[in-house]
Amino acid sequence: MKPVFTVTKGMLPVSTSYCPGCTHGVAHRIIMETLDEMGLLGKTLGVAPIGCSVVAHQFMNVDMCEAAHGRAPAVASGIRRVHPDKVVFTYQGDGDLASIGMGEIVHAAARGEKFSTFFINNGIYGMTGGQMAPTTLIGQRSTTSVDGRTREQAGMPLKICELLATLDGPAYIERVSLDSPAHIRAAKKAVRKAFEVQLAGKGFSFVELLSTCPTNWGLTPPEAMKRMKEEVAAYYPLGVYRDAEV
Amino acid sequence: MATSKLFFAGSGGQGVLTMGQMLTYAAMYADMNATWLPSYGPEMRGGTANCTVVISPDKPVSCPLIYEADDVVVMNLPSLIKFESLVKAGGNLFVNSSLIEQKATREDINVYYVPANDIAMKLGNARTANTVMLGALVSVAPVVPVEMVYKIMEKTFSGRKAHLLDINKTAFHAWKAV
Amino acid sequence: MSEKVLMKGNEAFAEAVIRGGVRFYFGYPITPQSEIPEFMSRELPKRGGKFLQAESELGAINMAYGCGAAGGNGFISSSSPGIALMQEGMSFLCGAEVPVTLLNVSRGGPGIGSIQPGQADYNQVTRGGGNGDYKIPVFAPASIQEAVDILYEAPEIANRYRNPVMVLADGLMGQMMEPVLLPEPKPDLTSADIPKVKPWAISGSEKGERSVVKSLRLQPEVLEAHVEHLFEKYAEMEKELERVECESLEDAEVVFVAFGTMARLAREAMELLEAQGIRAGLIRPISLWPFPYAAFDRISDKTRAVVSVELSMGQMLQDINLGVKGRVPVRLVHRVGGMLPTSIEVVEKTKKILEEVR
Numbered sequence: 025m026k027p028v029f030t031v032t033k034g035m036l037p038v039s040t041s042y043c044p045g046c047t048h049g050v051a052h053r054i055i056m057e058t059l060d061e062m063g064l065l066g067k068t069l070g071v072a073p074i075g076c077s078v079v080a081h082q083f084m085n086v087d088m089c090e091a092a093h094g095r096a097p098a099v100a101s102g103i104r105r106v107h108p109d110k111v112v113f114t115y116q117g118d119g120d121l122a123s124i125g126m127g128e129i130v131h132a133a134a135r136g137e138k139f140s141t142f143f144i145n146n147g148i149y150g151m152t153g154g155q156m157a158p159t160t161l162i163g164q165r166s167t168t169s170v171d172g173r174t175r176e177q178a179g180m181p182l183k184i185c186e187l188l189a190t191l192d193g194p195a196y197i198e199r200v201s202l203d204s205p206a207h208i209r210a211a212k213k214a215v216r217k218a219f220e221v222q223l224a225g226k227g228f229s230f231v232e233l234l235s236t237c238p239t240n241w242g243l244t245p246p247e248a249m250k251r252m253k254e255e256v257a258a259y260y261p262l263g264v265y266r267d268a269e270v
Numbered sequence: 271m272a273t274s275k276l277f278f279a280g281s282g283g284q285g286v287l288t289m290g291q292m293l294t295y296a297a298m299y300a301d302m303n304a305t306w307l308p309s310y311g312p313e314m315r316g317g318t319a320n321c322t323v324v325i326s327p328d329k330p331v332s333c334p335l336i337y338e339a340d341d342v343v344v345m346n347l348p349s350l351i352k353f354e355s356l357v358k359a360g361g362n363l364f365v366n367s368s369l370i371e372q373k374a375t376r377e378d379i380n381v382y383y384v385p386a387n388d389i390a391m392k393l394g395n396a397r398t399a400n401t402v403m404l405g406a407l408v409s410v411a412p413v414v415p416v417e418m419v420y421k422i423m424e425k426t427f428s429g430r431k432a433h434l435l436d437i438n439k440t441a442f443h444a445w446k447a448v
Numbered sequence: 449m450s451e452k453v454l455m456k457g458n459e460a461f462a463e464a465v466i467r468g469g470v471r472f473y474f475g476y477p478i479t480p481q482s483e484i485p486e487f488m489s490r491e492l493p494k495r496g497g498k499f500l501q502a503e504s505e506l507g508a509i510n511m512a513y514g515c516g517a518a519g520g521n522g523f524i525s526s527s528s529p530g531i532a533l534m535q536e537g538m539s540f541l542c543g544a545e546v547p548v549t550l551l552n553v554s555r556g557g558p559g560i561g562s563i564q565p566g567q568a569d570y571n572q573v574t575r576g577g578g579n580g581d582y583k584i585p586v587f588a589p590a591s592i593q594e595a596v597d598i599l600y601e602a603p604e605i606a607n608r609y610r611n612p613v614m615v616l617a618d619g620l621m622g623q624m625m626e627p628v629l630l631p632e633p634k635p636d637l638t639s640a641d642i643p644k645v646k647p648w649a650i651s652g653s654e655k656g657e658r659s660v661v662k663s664l665r666l667q668p669e670v671l672e673a674h675v676e677h678l679f680e681k682y683a684e685m686e687k688e689l690e691r692v693e694c695e696s697l698e699d700a701e702v703v704f705v706a707f708g709t710m711a712r713l714a715r716e717a718m719e720l721l722e723a724q725g726i727r728a729g730l731i732r733p734i735s736l737w738p739f740p741y742a743a744f745d746r747i748s749d750k751t752r753a754v755v756s757v758e759l760s761m762g763q764m765l766q767d768i769n770l771g772v773k774g775r776v777p778v779r780l781v782h783r784v785g786g787m788l789p790t791s792i793e794v795v796e797k798t799k800k801i802l803e804e805v806r
Contacts, residue, residue, distance in 0.1 A: 068653075087660070088514075090544065091514075105472050107639050333715065334624055337791060
């Protein structure tokens with residue numbers, strides 16, 4: 025019988041430790057499937073962040089190293105100097121990238137570093153238990169903004185794609201969402217493009233993946249998906265912020 | 271042979287650091303041990319550029335820092351005021367008398383007044399004043415062989431700067447103690 | 449044999465690590481070592497290497513971590529406050545067993561302190577400012593030649609133990625010029641060689657086995673085993689890397705303990721004391737960790753005082769006391785803030801100490 029579906033070799037045959045309804049698993053899978061389809065698994069070097077996905081190297085079947093909190097783009101810049109012919113990516117959450125690691129991501133993007141960054145934006149600190157992130161929406165409850173984030177107390181959420189798009193360095197920037205099969209297929213296309221831009225030597229490629237955190241949002245997985253589609257995407261519009269021909 | 275401790279001071283642009291380096295190179299070419307240390311530490315305040323050179327013919331230089339100097343070169347007045355006291359008793363002080371009208375006050379040292387800028391002007395290149403001074407120093411205190419000073423001059427003044435070699439050699443011998 | 453060259457300390461340091469096999473430099477400007485990134489930016493591209501100016505010291509140490517994790521021979525240099533900012537990275541490098549060569553051209557503190565020479569980084573570099581149980585070998589050369597020789601060897605030591613290695617030079621050495629004999633350049637480690645030479649490094653799983661470089665170990669028993677493994681390595685380093693130079697300990701009335709430039713000052717003070725009929729000796733720790741405690745057993749019964757000569761408020765005293773074990777009074781002669789003692793000053797203070805302990 026001809027198989028209609030096989031699991032990608034890009035994911036190790038283990039269960040992930042992510043919560044039910046969390047989209048980390050989807051994000052992992054589309055990145056690894058893409059590398060598999062492009063025949064790049066053996067040539068890829070990944071950098072895992074601090075956050076829930078600190079353990080990404082237990083699931084992603086490529087050579088990987090961890091980075092200190094927020095430093096993945098600096099680590100990837102170092103890796104890139106040693107291996108100019110390999111595929112390099114960082115996988116970072118919003119606390120890691122948009123808060124403690126803002127300096128590193130901005131400078132890596134400005135330098136036009138030839139690696140790809142996949143930015144998981146779920147608007148909350150997951151691993152530490154649901155504290156406010158720089159991407160938490162106004163009104164959103166967290167363990168450090170129990171009545172909802174206010175502009176007066178915590179300022180406004182950061183729009184990273186828009187921010188990076190002010191720089192001349194990046195080659196490709198797109199925001200996608202993991203809220204539906206159609207959007208996941210679009211996300212996978214964006215992931216593929218990010219790697220293609222890297223392989224073409226065009227420079228820094230960046231894909232923001234709007235993601236859910238049902239556990240810390242206090243929602244069921246379907247409610248979380250609905251919130252992401254309606255509320256989160258309203259503040260963080262999907263789309264291409266910097267395009268590159270490949 | 272004993273260790274020689276030398277100190278050069280002046281203002282930036284007077285070739286003070288270069289004088290010290292030339293001497294250190296010459297010492298190295300002569301297979302001696304030497305250290306060169308630019309103004310560093312609190313004394314770098316006060317608008318003077320200075321450097322310390324320690325030359326030890328036989329053994330490694332113990333200490334690149336000095337508390338007194340056998341020979342001190344001062345290229346401007348603030349340096350004379352500040353560093354006359356650094357000369358050890360019986361040591362030599364070389365004063366650039368073209369720019370310093372004031373006389374040294376100590377009686378227990380040998381003071382040589384060298385009109386370095388006037389001599390350099392007469393030779394046709396004002397920028398050789400530091401070479402005149404270095405020559406004066408080496409003629410009084412032969413801490414390195416003259417041919418090794420030539421060797422570093424030949425290396426320094428080569429290529430595009432080759433035309434400066436002869437005038438520097440002349441400048442080096444332009445002053446003699448009377 | 450190559451002939452001696454006269455080089456400024458900072459440039460000689462940079463040349464030495466390149467000859468020792470370093471091909472990647474990551475740095476952020478800070479006085480008094482900025483000649484090093486300048487030199488690297490000129491030289492590395494010519495010699496098959498890469499230079500990258502980091503956005504901060506945090507960036508620099510993490511770039512070096514990435515470079516080392518990927519199998520490259522990386523080097524970073526900084527000065528005291530910059531080294532402080534890198535401490536998180538040092539803990540990560542040790543935990544993940546990533547080799548990197550580090551150079552600290554130290555200056556005065558605390559805080560931004562001054563740009564003048566200082567040795568008040570002793571605790572920072574020997575105790576480590578990062579979290580967790582880890583050790584970094586630290587070498588404190590006293591001449592530019594010794595610094596060149598150690599920096600030439602450092603990448604090899606870092607690779608042998610898969611651990612960072614630090615060289616501590618004070619600002620004075622960075623600015624000084626002294627004739628040096630440069631060693632022969634070691635062969636280049638190309639990215640194609642890395643899977644063979646460093647199979648643990650991340651270079652792509654096509655090499656056969658998948659590599660993961662990490663310090664996270666969530667299961668307590670796994671982390672415990674890992675830390676025990678690290679300490680077996682550190683025990684090995686303690687045996688292999690301890691370096692010390694002792695002079696005239698036999699019948700010394702007073703023994704100086706000093707490292708770096710202060711050891712040279714102490715050596716001159718010895719000569720001056722000798723001329724006054726006072727026999728003095730010197731213990732010069734070259735490795736600050738591992739500290740040469742055993743050298744202190746060689747202090748003779750004739751010694752009446754051990755005097756530490758430091759550009760700090762006596763940060764080395766704790767280690768000296770561990771070495772002396774209470775046999776002889778231990779005293780301190782020091783200046784801080786960028787002030788430098790003269791050898792005469794050391795002599796006078798030492799004579800006063802000898803009066804006191806009589």
